[in-house]
Amino acid sequence: xxxxxxxxxxxxxxxxxxxxxxxxxxxxxxxxxxxxxxxxxxxxxxxxxxxxxxxxxxxxxxxxxxxxxxxxxxxxxxxxxxxxxxxxxxxxxxxxxxxxxxxxxxxxxxxxxxxxxxxxxxxxxxxxxxxxxxxxxxxxxxxxxxxxxxxxxxxxxxxxxxxxxxxxxxxxxxxxxxxxxxxxxxxxxxxxxxxxxxxxxxxxxxxxxxxxxxxxxxxxxxxxxxxxxxxxxxxxxxxxxxxxxxxxxxxxxxxxxxxxxxxxxxxxxxxxxxxxxxxxxxxxxxx
Amino acid sequence: xxxxxxxxxxxxxxxxxxxxxxxxxxxxxxxxxxxxxxxxxxxxxxxxxxxxxxxxxxxxxxxxxxxxxxxxxxxxxxxxxxxxxxxxxxxxxxxxxxxxxxxxxxxxxxxxxxxxxxxxxxxxxxxxxxxxxxxxxxxxxxxxxxxxxxxxxxxxxxxxxxxxxxxxxx
Numbered sequence: 001x002x003x004x005x006x007x008x009x010x011x012x013x014x015x016x017x018x019x020x021x022x023x024x025x026x027x028x029x030x031x032x033x034x035x036x037x038x039x040x041x042x043x044x045x046x047x048x049x050x051x052x053x054x055x056x057x058x059x060x061x062x063x064x065x066x067x068x069x070x071x072x073x074x075x076x077x078x079x080x081x082x083x084x085x086x087x088x089x090x091x092x093x094x095x096x097x098x099x100x101x102x103x104x105x106x107x108x109x110x111x112x113x114x115x116x117x118x119x120x121x122x123x124x125x126x127x128x129x130x131x132x133x134x135x136x137x138x139x140x141x142x143x144x145x146x147x148x149x150x151x152x153x154x155x156x157x158x159x160x161x162x163x164x165x166x167x168x169x170x171x172x173x174x175x176x177x178x179x180x181x182x183x184x185x186x187x188x189x190x191x192x193x194x195x196x197x198x199x200x201x202x203x204x205x206x207x208x209x210x211x212x213x214x215x216x217x218x219x220x221x222x223x224x225x226x227x228x229x230x231x232x233x234x235x236x237x238x239x240x241x242x243x244x245x246x247x248x249x250x251x252x253x254x255x256x257x258x259x260x261x262x263x264x265x266x267x268x269x270x271x272x273x274x275x276x277x278x279x280x281x282x283x284x285x286x287x
Numbered sequence: 288x289x290x291x292x293x294x295x296x297x298x299x300x301x302x303x304x305x306x307x308x309x310x311x312x313x314x315x316x317x318x319x320x321x322x323x324x325x326x327x328x329x330x331x332x333x334x335x336x337x338x339x340x341x342x343x344x345x346x347x348x349x350x351x352x353x354x355x356x357x358x359x360x361x362x363x364x365x366x367x368x369x370x371x372x373x374x375x376x377x378x379x380x381x382x383x384x385x386x387x388x389x390x391x392x393x394x395x396x397x398x399x400x401x402x403x404x405x406x407x408x409x410x411x412x413x414x415x416x417x418x419x420x421x422x423x424x425x426x427x428x429x430x431x432x433x434x435x436x437x438x439x440x441x442x443x444x445x446x447x448x449x450x451x452x453x454x455x456x457x
Contacts, residue, residue, distance in 0.1 A: 287445035
């Protein structure tokens, strides 16, 4: 099935790089490097140059921290979305928010995709996506409150829970009027999960792919990588790429990333090995 | 009668297609020459080594032609090429004799010189990894005397000498 992300459509075998662009002073990986709007705009230019099809703009870091109200979140992202929309008409603009009023404002400014990283915490977000013919990412968080860390959460079967919650959310979004081609599911590594949960979701990602909904994975430099290798933020790229390779083999479609070039190479290489993609240019032994 | 020569390049096969075609120009030249060959809706006789039958099938059937060894052919497709030792990076590595060999062979193709094609040095051709068996059998079966010659392609992009040649025989 064609993937329709707002104004943009992609073939059903396309893999997409979603580059993270933070409009935050305190996100875990870049620690405010793109907090200044011009720095964030430079980051967009860079990731577009690197081949990202999607930018995911966020105004609030996922971890606990200072309370950011709706108005402040809008100040951080809405005018920026408009600026990126004007400069990059062919780019898919995603906004990482769980709040429907913020979703509405960014869709009015030109966003194509609402990345609801907190799994439907605000049920009206899907209505906003439907109203603007935008796409939506349906994540699994186990029902936790936005911006909280997991604490002693357990599942009988984390993969079954992720499938049930994300596909349930997906069907609710379609019922609310979101185009079926515009719904993406995301197991949401680390969100409402310990490292063992995230590892199992990675290992069994093919079960999520088998639901037929396009799967997004957000693995980049996360704690489950860090804990698996006992490495701090800044030293997790290799581990991230290993998890990326496993996810690509399982058939993930969208990769939310800090490092676009490296991830694109891994995803293309894995899909080429899997026979889903032709080599870029093969002449060895064939001349 | 129409006769076309194309090289036995495996990269031309659909099964070995890349995203960026490493033989794009050659593929275009081959496509145009084979289309010309089949213009009259011809039955085609193929001269080639057994390895190249798949390529022959792809080229002829893909362009709407028919392969029929038991009918008198109206057109001939020869799959052959020059040496594979033109450069250090060539499949057969560099051989200093390769360029002269290919130059002589190229001259014979441009002239439609059946006698020169029939008299190719088999030992040298084998040494240079030149795939010329089809030239020899073609030259004994088809009279190229007085043929109008059109060369679509003449290059050695990967250290292997390729030609795409059309002969319109009288």
